[in-house]
Amino acid sequence: MTMKLKLSTLALGAFLALSGTAIAADAPDPVIGTWKLNTAKSTGPTLPKSETRTYAASSDGIVLTWKRVGADGKESSVSTTFKYDGKDYPVTGSPDFDALNAKRVDAHTIESTQKRMGKIVGTTKRTVSKDGKTLTLASKLTNATGEVTSTTLVYDRQ
DSSP states (O other), X not given: OOHHHHHHHHHHHHHHHHXXXXXXXXXXXXXXXXXXXXXXXXXXXXOOSEEEEEEEEETTEEEEEEEEEOTTSOEEEEEEEEOSBSOOEEEESOSSOSEEEEEEEETTEEEEEEEETTEEEEEEEXXXXXXXXXXXXXXXXXXXXXXXXXXXXXXEEO
């Protein structure tokens, strides 16, 4: 193989590798959409009666809102806008945390940390199934009253 042919092959390989990365980076986030809690598939000490989560893409990142009816019947609405860059973003409406950060693990998995007044109070692994129909949030959280809870919340795409 001549040196020119080797360089051409190497350049083509690098171009294809970079093109594949660019295409993957531009792939739509599989979490975008509306999700409804499936209480029958969820586990934890105290589950909400209902919850609907909406994820939307914006120029500022991912806009997340959720409306919940707690086990006690109280309604709450939580919202945040964040990016998958590991930086803290403010959360409004949650009694348990006031900020979160998130990092992408792979195309379907995100790991996030929840904070209250700058202190880590929870972690969550968010996974969208390969078929895009199920969202799972596996979380461990110390709530505002100091109770440590572990939950696995399962949502169906709407």
